[in-house]
Amino acid sequence: MKEYRTITQIAGPLVFVGKTEPVGYGELVNIVQSDGTMKRGQVLDTSDEIVVVQVFEDTRGIGRDSGIRFTGETIKMPVGRDMLGRILSGGGKPKDGGPDIVPEKRLDIIGAAINPYARASPRQFIQTGISTIDATNTLVRGQKLPIFSGSGLPHNEIALQIARQSKVPGSDEEFAVVFAAMGITKEEENQFMADFERTGALEHAVVFLNLADDPAVERIVTPRLALTTAEYLAFELGYHVLVILTDMTNYCEALRQIGAAREEVPGRRGYPGYMYTDLASIYERAGIIKGKKGSVTQFSILTMPGDDITHPIPDLSGYITEGQIVVSRELHRKGIYPPINVLPSLSRLMNLGIGDKMTREDHKKVSDQLYAAYAEGNDLRGLVAIVGKDALSERDRQFLEFADLFEGKFVRQGHYEDRSIQESLDLGWELLATLPEEQLVRIDRDLIRKYHPKYRKQGA
């Protein structure tokens, strides 16, 4: 392999190399420093005159005396069955002191798009044991559902609880967890790893760790390595894979850093104009393929800068993912765990996975009614602040109390409290029963007669 010593410019994570033979776009590059250490990079722009290489690691130590080797192939990742139970770096190197991965296959990490025609529709209900997700924002297999959170909120606890409790009721198919951390702190890592070890989840997990002090540019490849692994496990080996990506905000920051180094025209708030396409190439790698056994379900966590849901990162994510679970600082301050605010939360695939034969026939209507009643009660809080409780009508008072009950009983649950969907729905009915029956306009009378606690007690 030819080694070039024709570096003309180094700027941030980018190395410009002149006078090369034709080099392929997207090719993997090895950079040999004068002291013999090797770093990796990728071709971002190639022409007769100049090749731009994006280095995945720190460029410290790279100089005009460093050698550049073009490998002639795009970035591939060795994958194999023995990856389960392993901890790898954000660049895919073993980090647990174990041996290298025995490759059964080497896959391109830029996954091709699944042909929409080959996709099967996701419709299998996943029970997370958390009422605000199961009953009101149901997750189904093959869905991509992010958690929109803010700094200092317990999104990691929620993600762990989901990873711990998720199951498809009445099924014991093989499942695996792929966990990719981008720019999280050592403390957070410890929290995740301790929980994985305690619950034995590590056995069927593959962990990729890019910590806060690892090179930012490496974060660009971490999620792609994780998803390539997940696709291999799902579509070649038939596992049902839950992918947890945290924190996508750090990923986007890295993207912006590279864009700035390339002197690109920035889009909104300095993020590159192609961020939507780039994020889509990550989030869209979830789903089910017709005739294949496995599935890839994605749970990504992102912290909204300044709790601003209109910030480009949550905004673009929300347009790609199939809904979002929004963690609320206000509920957190009230001491409610998990502080999931159902009002801005949404699961777009919910209707595919619920109802008769899947969860329960009253699921959709109960969920709609809970939403509507909570929204109304929540609005009234603003009014109470101005006119006081006494000025409210009897009906309004009932809705106001409902909102408090909803937060205190339905939203709030223990870290290890694993509610079945039946329990969550029954709990919903219990709360709805505090409202006058004629106010339950979203629910058919037949269902009210069948499930309303008042009638159920009579029947029993």
Add this chain to the structure above:
Amino acid sequence: MEVKGSNKGTLKRISGPVVTAVGLDAHMYDVVKVGNEQLMGEVIKIQGDNIIIQVYEDTSGIRPGEPVENTGLSLAVELGPGLLTSIYDGIQRPLEVLMDKMGDFIERGVSAPGLSHETKWDFVPTKKAGDEVGPGTIIGEVQETNILHRIMVPPNVKGGRIKEIKSGSFTVEETVCVLEDGTQLQMMHKWPVRVPRPVTEKKNPDIPLITGQRILDGLFPIAKGGTAAIPGPFGSGKTVTQQALAKWSDAEIVVYIGCGERGNEMTEVLTEFPELEDPKTGKPLMERTVLIANTSNMPVAAREASVYTGITIAEYFRDMGYDVSLMADSTSRWAEAMREISSRLEEMPGEEGYPAYLAARLSEFYERAGRVETLDHESGSVTVIGAVSPPGGDFSEPVTQNTLRIVKVFWALDAKLSQRRHFPAINWLNSYSLYLDTLHDWYDQNVSAEWNTIRAWAMEVLQKEAELQEIVQLVGSDALPDEEQVTIEVARMLREIFLQQNAFDPVDTYCNMEKQYDILKTIRLYADGAYGAQKAGVATAQIVALKAKNDLPQIKFTKDYKADLEKIVANMDAEFKALREA
């Protein structure tokens, strides 16, 4: 094809989806084959010897020095029997064929014709030898699905006298008709996607596109051949609304462009449409549908092209004399694709990094809608409904603003409404339709002479409620005068009974004009009764608590509702009477 100078060149630079070639004779928007793998691309800029090309497929691994070949043709679609029920990517490659050729994932370098060149179709001529035909003249028919596919003289063919016309079973490439000047006509012809197909005349849009959605047909109607925009922040039910329109609108042909949207959502459309029945024919909806699916992770240049591919297919069916509705979900993704390519070209950016020609491209696109007299003097229309996804729900951003300058109907989706599970989450205060005047007569003649009055009344009540709500927010509802408390109650009924519609309920998902009118009329009846009772001195609380009206919401979910409705009206009358006499 005439070969000019050198139709072969070499690659000089590759930067993502944009590549530069040298030594190539090219014109703007020529289709070229790039690299050893012959990836499809299109010339988008010529700069001295440098020919800048956008490539419709992933360019990883392509090197400088690889060959580039110019086909000398523009990006075109194949038009003919076989379009219906097809699912295409952005450059009219059938996804089903791609799956057969390369498996579950979309690899690159595979070409596939838009129409099957093997399938035989039964061609029935409608013209005979000796007949004079011109551009766009219908010369025969093919029963494609339950839709009759009319075969026409391509608009760019001069026409003349028919020498010979055949009848029988042919592929789309076989000649079915020969003109006296020797021109051979096939069932298929190609048309460049960036060129609007010609028509005889554009007509005034004065017939509504009936959608079966109460808030749309009732309050903010769109005309056949009109343009509408649905802007909405994510999670406000934009996709559900568009899908409801695709399912239920009374267009004869539906073209649905999934432009840069979610893969799973496209799958939902793909699995649902073949199962759904067309409310008019009872046949699967898919039989009148053409789908274009270019998901967000498919190549960005093909996303740019997908909108043109879609509208060209829509225009083709319009030229047969059909009413076509085209849904583009979402035009924001299309605009972003333009932005992405523009920034790779290092063009001077306009507002928010979008290219300066954004407004021009958007208006060119929407202008391809319209109700027309075709070249064959039939009437046809293309209605364009574009979704816009404003970042952060901010309507002041360039794509929304430039779209609003062109379109005539605006259905403002509102995240607040969807959070309350008020669906369709279309805000009745911010939405508008500029077709109300042109459609006035149609409603007069086809629904009821009362319709326009009662519609105006409903809007007035809703507007009044918005004002009252501001007061209620401050002082509580009990502080309102009695009459206005009734207004609040009537507005609540309008919102909850008329405006809310459940897309997932088998009956409520489609509501015909007669039922829409009946529901509105009943609410009006209650309102008149209520104000009347109030004047007679009945207490407001009693009026608001009227029992009979509690049954009204159930009407929405009842198929044969007439008897029930009569009962409700009778009960209402009786109750009001009892109250007045008490």
